[in-house]
Amino acid sequence: MTEGDDKPAKGTFMQAMKAVSWAFFGVRKHTDHDHDAATLTMGQVIIAGIVGAALFVVGVLLLVKFVTS
Helix, strand or coil: CCHHHCCCCCCCHHHHHHHHHHHHHCCCCHHHHHHHHHHCCHHHHHHHHHHHHHHHHHHHHHHHHHHHC
């Protein structure tokens, strides 16, 4: 067995966005959380969180503009 077999593969940006989306919603399976904690880096989660928050703010602003016009 080689050393590389012990570490899980690095997570993708889409996996980070999925994890952040579930975190915004407030629901997460324990097994999915453990998998994300093992594969995602802190930088991926921070960037995905900033992108998710920006999309949320833009969505709310567009909704308010649509309702008030």
